[in-house]
Amino acid sequence: MERRSFIRRAGAGVAAAAVAAPALGQTGQPEIRWRMASSFPKSLDTLFGSGDQLAKRVSDATGGKLQIRHFAGGEIVPPFQVLDAVQQGTVEAGHTVGYYYVGKNNAWALDTTLPFGLNARQMNAWLYFGGGQQLLREFYKEYGVVGFPMGSTGVQMGGWFRKELRGLADVKGLKFRIPGFGARVWAALGAVPQSLPAAEVYQALERGTIDATEFVGPYDDEKLGFYKVAKFYYYPAFWEPGPMVSLYINQKAWDGLPAEYRAIVEAAAAECNVTLTANYDAKNPPALQRLVNQGVQLRAFSPAVMQAAYQAAQDIYADERAKNPTFAKIYESWDKFRADQQRWFRVAELSMESFRPAAPGPAKGAAKK
Amino acid sequence: MERRSFIRRAGAGVAAAAVAAPALGQTGQPEIRWRMASSFPKSLDTLFGSGDQLAKRVSDATGGKLQIRHFAGGEIVPPFQVLDAVQQGTVEAGHTVGYYYVGKNNAWALDTTLPFGLNARQMNAWLYFGGGQQLLREFYKEYGVVGFPMGSTGVQMGGWFRKELRGLADVKGLKFRIPGFGARVWAALGAVPQSLPAAEVYQALERGTIDATEFVGPYDDEKLGFYKVAKFYYYPAFWEPGPMVSLYINQKAWDGLPAEYRAIVEAAAAECNVTLTANYDAKNPPALQRLVNQGVQLRAFSPAVMQAAYQAAQDIYADERAKNPTFAKIYESWDKFRADQQRWFRVAELSMESFRPAAPGPAKGAAKK
Numbered sequence: 001m002e003r004r005s006f007i008r009r010a011g012a013g014v015a016a017a018a019v020a021a022p023a024l025g026q027t028g029q030p031e032i033r034w035r036m037a038s039s040f041p042k043s044l045d046t047l048f049g050s051g052d053q054l055a056k057r058v059s060d061a062t063g064g065k066l067q068i069r070h071f072a073g074g075e076i077v078p079p080f081q082v083l084d085a086v087q088q089g090t091v092e093a094g095h096t097v098g099y100y101y102v103g104k105n106n107a108w109a110l111d112t113t114l115p116f117g118l119n120a121r122q123m124n125a126w127l128y129f130g131g132g133q134q135l136l137r138e139f140y141k142e143y144g145v146v147g148f149p150m151g152s153t154g155v156q157m158g159g160w161f162r163k164e165l166r167g168l169a170d171v172k173g174l175k176f177r178i179p180g181f182g183a184r185v186w187a188a189l190g191a192v193p194q195s196l197p198a199a200e201v202y203q204a205l206e207r208g209t210i211d212a213t214e215f216v217g218p219y220d221d222e223k224l225g226f227y228k229v230a231k232f233y234y235y236p237a238f239w240e241p242g243p244m245v246s247l248y249i250n251q252k253a254w255d256g257l258p259a260e261y262r263a264i265v266e267a268a269a270a271e272c273n274v275t276l277t278a279n280y281d282a283k284n285p286p287a288l289q290r291l292v293n294q295g296v297q298l299r300a301f302s303p304a305v306m307q308a309a310y311q312a313a314q315d316i317y318a319d320e321r322a323k324n325p326t327f328a329k330i331y332e333s334w335d336k337f338r339a340d341q342q343r344w345f346r347v348a349e350l351s352m353e354s355f356r357p358a359a360p361g362p363a364k365g366a367a368k369k
Numbered sequence: 370m371e372r373r374s375f376i377r378r379a380g381a382g383v384a385a386a387a388v389a390a391p392a393l394g395q396t397g398q399p400e401i402r403w404r405m406a407s408s409f410p411k412s413l414d415t416l417f418g419s420g421d422q423l424a425k426r427v428s429d430a431t432g433g434k435l436q437i438r439h440f441a442g443g444e445i446v447p448p449f450q451v452l453d454a455v456q457q458g459t460v461e462a463g464h465t466v467g468y469y470y471v472g473k474n475n476a477w478a479l480d481t482t483l484p485f486g487l488n489a490r491q492m493n494a495w496l497y498f499g500g501g502q503q504l505l506r507e508f509y510k511e512y513g514v515v516g517f518p519m520g521s522t523g524v525q526m527g528g529w530f531r532k533e534l535r536g537l538a539d540v541k542g543l544k545f546r547i548p549g550f551g552a553r554v555w556a557a558l559g560a561v562p563q564s565l566p567a568a569e570v571y572q573a574l575e576r577g578t579i580d581a582t583e584f585v586g587p588y589d590d591e592k593l594g595f596y597k598v599a600k601f602y603y604y605p606a607f608w609e610p611g612p613m614v615s616l617y618i619n620q621k622a623w624d625g626l627p628a629e630y631r632a633i634v635e636a637a638a639a640e641c642n643v644t645l646t647a648n649y650d651a652k653n654p655p656a657l658q659r660l661v662n663q664g665v666q667l668r669a670f671s672p673a674v675m676q677a678a679y680q681a682a683q684d685i686y687a688d689e690r691a692k693n694p695t696f697a698k699i700y701e702s703w704d705k706f707r708a709d710q711q712r713w714f715r716v717a718e719l720s721m722e723s724f725r726p727a728a729p730g731p732a733k734g735a736a737k738k
Contacts, residue, residue: 060629061430061633061636063628063629119718121523121646122650124644124647124650128648157717158717237717259432260432264430270640274642275493275639278496279497281490281493282495282498283498284713311726340654345722347604348604348606352610
């Protein structure tokens with residue numbers, strides 16, 4: 001997923017402000033107005049639309065008494081300072097992604113995804129029933145926020161490459177625009193991760209200043225037009241097997257809500273969780289078909305690349321655990337859960353998913369089909 | 370999933386009753402009490418607990434003004450007459466599964482699952498963003514109910530077999546307790562589907578009166594103890610690749626709710642959708658491990674069985690479409706969506722899911738692991 005490698009430190013460019021104080025409405029429940037800053041531009045309509053959906057649901061469920069005004073990335077807060085703004089109370093809520101904040105602590109990546117980690121369903125299982133949310137909320141306390149999962153993109157695509165990657169040898173020196181833990185894994189394989197502002201990526205790829213870039217998946221990627229300048233579209237983004245979007249709420253703002261409003265916000269966030277993934281799942285297949293129709297060449301990363309990347313990821317986690325007790329504590333829960341999940345998903349889910357009918361004959365009486 | 374093949378017709382054993390009339394509360398919003406009949410026993414705590422979760426969330430979000438009293442299967446309505454009771458207004462709501470009502474119309478199966486159909490995520494994508502819910506709600510109107518998805522079990526397990534199935538030849542004459550479309554597929558392969566009350570299944574399997582039975586997945590199956598009398602545990606339940614549980618609400622009761630309450634019920638149902646699947650995903654891996662520790666032998670259905678079953682399913686759909694215009698109309702949307710989804714999931718999701726690290730060395734510095 002698109003994000004900067006280096007996040008500016010808390011507070012830069014963010015005006016101090018007070019959390020909105022509630023005023024009692026006519027029927028006993030207070031009228032409250034919140035502002036929610038997004039990290040996403042309106043053009044990423046699936047992600048941005050999920051924030052709109054949250055605000056609408058909360059308004060509808062409270063008879064308009066809890067109003068959440070939703071601002072696109074950069075409108076009132078820079079996209080990668082949403083957490084800071086929520087922490088400081090400049091805004092009551094933020095719609096963003098935890099791993100944008102790895103500059104503060106790499107443990108933030110565990111709120112989103114790690115290479116070779118949990119898929120979308122497994123992430124929900126860990127968060128809601130595997131102790132994940134509890135551990136993360138302990139961690140969020142350092143930032144004065146509470147957090148809620150807002151949905152996963154599913155396994156992302158590996159990105160756009162100007163040339164085919166025929167094996168590990170082709171990775172050496174590859175100028176690949178990719179941030180975070182993914183960048184560390186690719187660097188271990190010999191690539192040279194690049195950090196570029198979003199606006200410069202297309203031109204850099206066109207000119208060959210970079211060899212490759214990753215973004216999200218077919219529906220979002222199509223809009224940026226990378227297929228016009230890099231025709232090899234690789235999969236899977238093994239560094240993003242199920243990235244989770246998050247809603248962060250200022251702790252004081254949260255504590256100031258009536259219990260009914262808290263219940264409504266929590267249910268609405270969970271609703272966005274299931275519908276964001278469903279929305280991406282519905283939009284990606286036709287987008288991929290359109291891309292293929294444009295001449296895009298689909299390629300899988302080779303087993304050698306995947307295997308080397310897996311080993312590199314394990315080494316990076318070991319280093320990180322040794323240096324970072326917060327990361328180590330959350331990772332331990334996550335990793336135990338991941339191992340159990342991956343074993344189980346290889347049974348019923350994978351055997352079903354990987355079944356391909358071998359050129360069945362036409363169904364009897366299927367003339368109308 | 371456990372259910373009867375033959376559903377008693379609407380109304381049998383169900384007392385006529387009026388939908389609860391609202392009374393205005395102190396703060397302008399009415400106090401409403403509903404009853405929700407479940408098809409599930411309390412012992413299936415994941416499924417039954419999801420209904421409790423819905424009731425609690427709705428109560429919390431309305432300050433206790435919309436109270437949903439939740440009754441286990443059989444308490445006030447027989448488990449397989451929940452839809453009838455909702456239709457007649459005996460209860461305002463029902464927590465059940467659409468395919469229990471295929472005795473009324475086989476199109477009800479499309480609300481739940483079909484052999485070789487959508488997985489849990491794909492079902493949500495179709496329902497929320499692929500036109501599925503809209504088509505199904507048109508169909509529900511014939512029954513005077515509105516419906517909401519309440520979560521999927523994920524791909525179920527294929528069930529408990531006394532002997533190994535070494536190929537298609539072993540299917541001939543197999544007495545397999547399985548209902549619905551799954552039964553039709555197995556019958557086409559030469560099996561003899563059995564219909565038995567739940568209470569008699571264990572003994573029938575022990576005595577060899579039946580050769581096999583299917584149920585749900587490791588967590589639920591473990592409780593019934595089938596592993597003591599049939600040690601081969603097959604996967605996947607290709608006839609149930611992502612069965613969806615449903616909430617049905619009497620149309621008049623729904624229309625009588627204030628808009629705020631409707632928004633709350635809808636959000637709470639969507640929350641149950643994501644958490645039911647997450648709960649099963651969290652509980653199934655340790656349950657499977659416990660079963661294997663008891664000597665259970667895991668077996669995959671052979672490619673020959675899967676392939677023959679796939680072809681049989683296509684023939685059954687063609688027959689059904691020819692006979693049943695309601696089924697045909699909904700199936701057409703579902704099948705087009707399914708084909709697109711399965712193509713897409715074979716790209717990023719399947720390539721990620723099927724990656725297995727090849728005996729990686731220990732991570733550097735992983736001594737603490």
